[in-house]
Amino acid sequence: MSERAYRAACPGCGAPVEFRSAQSAYAVCSYCQSTVVRDGETLSRIGKMAEVFDDHSPLQLMATGRWRARAFTVVGRLQYRSPDGPWTEWYLLFDDGATAFLSEDNGAYVLALPAEIERELPPPETLRVGATTAIDGKSFDVSSNEQVALVSAQGELPKLPPLNQPFAMVELRSSDGEVLSLDYGARPVVAASGRSILLDELELKGLRDEVASEYKARQFSCPNCGAPVEQQLATTKSLTCRACNALINVDTGIGGELRHALQDEPVEPLIPLGSTGTLQGAKWKVVGYQHRMGWEPDDDDEQFGWDEYLLYEPKRGFIFLVDSTEGWSVVKPTTGAPSLSPNGQSAVYLGAGYKLKYSYKAMTNYVAGEFYWPVERGQRTFNRDFEKGTSVLSMEETQRERTWSLGSQIQAESVAKAFGLEGKKDQFKRGDAGPTAAKGAGMGCGCLTIFLIIFIIIILLALLKACEDGTTSSGSGSSRSSGGSFGGYSSGGGHK
Incomplete structure (x- = not known):
C-alpha cells in the first residue's frame, strides 16, 4: 500500500495530505479541514469541510x-x-x-x-x-x-x-x-x-x-423538565427522560437543537429497561420499549395492541422482543426485501414462501428508553404479516420507506428465564405463540382488559339508569382500546 500512496502539502495550510488509493480523487486535510482535489500530482483547494460530528462509533x-x-x-x-x-x-x-x-x-x-x-x-x-x-x-x-x-x-x-x-x-x-x-x-x-x-x-x-463494545454515557439536561438525561448508546437518535417521560430527539447531536414531545400516562414495561438477558447465545440489554396500537384499514374503532422491547448487543446490533397476547417472538429487521406477489397475498424471502395473514395500520402510542431511529409524533405505518409455520415475515411501510422484519416464536418461560424473572413467569404467559404483531394482539390482562371491564360497567349503569327513568338507551357497540394520538417508526425504524 505504501508504494501506491501519494503525499503532498495541503494548499491551505501546508500540512501533509496523503492519498493511499489511486481511485481517491478528494481528501480532507486533518489539520485545517480544507477540501482538496487531486489532479495528477497537483492538489487544489476547493473549499473547507465542516468538522465531523462525534457519532461515538x-x-x-x-x-x-x-x-x-x-x-x-x-x-x-x-x-x-x-x-x-x-x-x-x-x-x-x-x-x-x-x-x-x-x-x-x-x-x-x-x-x-x-x-x-x-x-x-x-x-x-x-x-x-x-x-x-x-x-x-x-x-x-x-x-x-x-x-x-x-x-x-x-x-x-x-x-x-x-x-x-x-x-x-x-x-x-x-x-x-x-x-x-x-x-x-x-x-x-x-x-x-x-x-x-x-x-x-x-x-x-x-x-x-x-474497545468496540463499550461506550461512555453522555449527559445533558432534559429540554422539558431540566432533569439530567443519560444517553447510553452511540447510535441513539431518540430517547426518553426518566423524570418526566418526555420523548427527546437527539438526531442532530446533543449540541444541536433538542426537540421533545410530552407523553402522558406512562406505561410500566414487564421487563425493566436496563435488564440483561441471554437469547440466541448472546447477552442482550433492554435499551428501549414501545407500546403500539393497530387497527384494520377500514375500521378505526376496532383496535389491538402489543409491546416491543428493543435489545442491543455490541457486536450483533439490535433485535426486537415482541409481546402480544398470541405469544412472544424474537424479531430482526431483514437486510434484503422479500419478493411480494402481484396480489399481495404471499411473499418469498431467502427461498421460503410466506402467506398473508393480516393487513393493518399501526402507530406507537408510548415509548421509553433509547432508539436508533428518530421516533416522531404522528408517524404511522401500513403493515402486513406473512406467516410460515412458526415464523412471521412483517412488512411496514411509510411514504418514504418500506422495511421488512423476520420473527420467530419463543416460549414465555424461556423469556422469563432469560431475564431472570422466573418469579414473575405467570405474568409472561400468553396464548399460543403467533405473529409478531398479529390482529387480536393486546396487553393481555393489562390496560385493555381493565378498560373493557370499566366500559361494560358504565354501559350497565347507563342501562339501569335508563330503566329507572323509563327511557330507552343504546350503547356505541364498539370501543377504542387504550391508545394515544401519536406514533413513531415501526420495528426496524429507518434504513439509516
Missing part, C-alpha cells in the same frame, strides 16, 4: 481488518443527513487496491462493493417506494427514496457531492438479502451492492480506544 480512520482473507484499512468517512436522521459511511481500501463502503443499516452494518450496472438507471422520481424494478435481470424492491445531503467528511474519498445540498439516494433490496444503493449525487450515478455483516466478521483492529 467504535470505528475510526486507519483502523484495519480482514474480510474473506483480504486485508483493508479504513481511509475515509462520509457523514450524511436524511429526514430520518444522520448516518455514517466508512471508506475501506483493500491491500489489492479494491475499495468498499461500510455503512449503518437498521441498527446493523452493511458492507458494500462498487457495482457496475449495464443498463441506464432510471431517474429517482420514477422509483416509487414499494414498487419493483429489474436491474440487470434481477428483481429488486424499492425500499427507500430520500433526499439526503453530505454534512461532513474526513480522510480520503472517492466521491464528494456538494456540501449540504440535497440529492436523491435510493435503496433497492432483493429477496436474497442484497442491498443495491443508488447515489444520484454523482454523475454518472454511483451504485454499490452490499449485504449485512457483523463487526466480528471483519476482524477489526485499531478501533477507538481499542
Whole structure:
C-alpha cells in the first residue's frame, strides 16, 4: 500500500495530505479541514469541510481488518443527513487496491462493493417506494427514496457531492438479502451492492480506544423538565427522560437543537429497561420499549395492541422482543426485501414462501428508553404479516420507506428465564405463540382488559339508569382500546 500512496502539502495550510488509493480523487486535510482535489500530482483547494460530528462509533480512520482473507484499512468517512436522521459511511481500501463502503443499516452494518450496472438507471422520481424494478435481470424492491445531503467528511474519498445540498439516494433490496444503493449525487450515478455483516466478521483492529463494545454515557439536561438525561448508546437518535417521560430527539447531536414531545400516562414495561438477558447465545440489554396500537384499514374503532422491547448487543446490533397476547417472538429487521406477489397475498424471502395473514395500520402510542431511529409524533405505518409455520415475515411501510422484519416464536418461560424473572413467569404467559404483531394482539390482562371491564360497567349503569327513568338507551357497540394520538417508526425504524 505504501508504494501506491501519494503525499503532498495541503494548499491551505501546508500540512501533509496523503492519498493511499489511486481511485481517491478528494481528501480532507486533518489539520485545517480544507477540501482538496487531486489532479495528477497537483492538489487544489476547493473549499473547507465542516468538522465531523462525534457519532461515538467504535470505528475510526486507519483502523484495519480482514474480510474473506483480504486485508483493508479504513481511509475515509462520509457523514450524511436524511429526514430520518444522520448516518455514517466508512471508506475501506483493500491491500489489492479494491475499495468498499461500510455503512449503518437498521441498527446493523452493511458492507458494500462498487457495482457496475449495464443498463441506464432510471431517474429517482420514477422509483416509487414499494414498487419493483429489474436491474440487470434481477428483481429488486424499492425500499427507500430520500433526499439526503453530505454534512461532513474526513480522510480520503472517492466521491464528494456538494456540501449540504440535497440529492436523491435510493435503496433497492432483493429477496436474497442484497442491498443495491443508488447515489444520484454523482454523475454518472454511483451504485454499490452490499449485504449485512457483523463487526466480528471483519476482524477489526485499531478501533477507538481499542474497545468496540463499550461506550461512555453522555449527559445533558432534559429540554422539558431540566432533569439530567443519560444517553447510553452511540447510535441513539431518540430517547426518553426518566423524570418526566418526555420523548427527546437527539438526531442532530446533543449540541444541536433538542426537540421533545410530552407523553402522558406512562406505561410500566414487564421487563425493566436496563435488564440483561441471554437469547440466541448472546447477552442482550433492554435499551428501549414501545407500546403500539393497530387497527384494520377500514375500521378505526376496532383496535389491538402489543409491546416491543428493543435489545442491543455490541457486536450483533439490535433485535426486537415482541409481546402480544398470541405469544412472544424474537424479531430482526431483514437486510434484503422479500419478493411480494402481484396480489399481495404471499411473499418469498431467502427461498421460503410466506402467506398473508393480516393487513393493518399501526402507530406507537408510548415509548421509553433509547432508539436508533428518530421516533416522531404522528408517524404511522401500513403493515402486513406473512406467516410460515412458526415464523412471521412483517412488512411496514411509510411514504418514504418500506422495511421488512423476520420473527420467530419463543416460549414465555424461556423469556422469563432469560431475564431472570422466573418469579414473575405467570405474568409472561400468553396464548399460543403467533405473529409478531398479529390482529387480536393486546396487553393481555393489562390496560385493555381493565378498560373493557370499566366500559361494560358504565354501559350497565347507563342501562339501569335508563330503566329507572323509563327511557330507552343504546350503547356505541364498539370501543377504542387504550391508545394515544401519536406514533413513531415501526420495528426496524429507518434504513439509516
